[in-house]
Amino acid sequence: xxxxxxxxxxxxxxxxxxxxxxxxxxxxxxxxxxxxxxxxxxxxxxxxxxxxxxxxxxxxxxxxxxxxxxxxxxxxxxxxxxxxxxxxxxxxxx
Numbered sequence: 576x577x578x579x580x581x582x583x584x585x586x587x588x589x590x591x592x593x594x595x596x597x598x599x600x601x602x603x604x605x606x607x608x609x610x611x612x613x614x615x616x617x618x619x620x621x622x623x624x625x626x627x628x629x630x631x632x633x634x635x636x637x638x639x640x641x642x643x644x645x646x647x648x649x650x651x652x653x654x655x656x657x658x659x660x661x662x663x664x665x666x667x668x669x
Contacts, residue, residue, distance in 0.1 A: 599629065609656070633656075637649070
């Protein structure tokens with residue numbers, strides 16, 4: 576391995592959110608502070624796997640710890656999340 580190869584950083588391409596992830600993230604766009612919902616439009620809790628996947632990708636971040644319901648993942652939209660949502664809207668128009 577030469578010095579040039581060793582110094583190059585390999586960066587994995589960013590994924591695009593799934594339909595469910597995109598729907599959840601888009602609900603935070605108009606909310607104060609980008610707060611993401613804990614429940615869907617039917618009153619069901621958002622799947623924790625969806626939330627954790629979005630946090631792992633950097634599209635959402637943990638925001639507030641809820642001492643009453645410590646299992647709830649209260650998150651807000653990040654700048655990267657806003658970008659991925661707006662990029663999806665642009666590609667849907669073209």
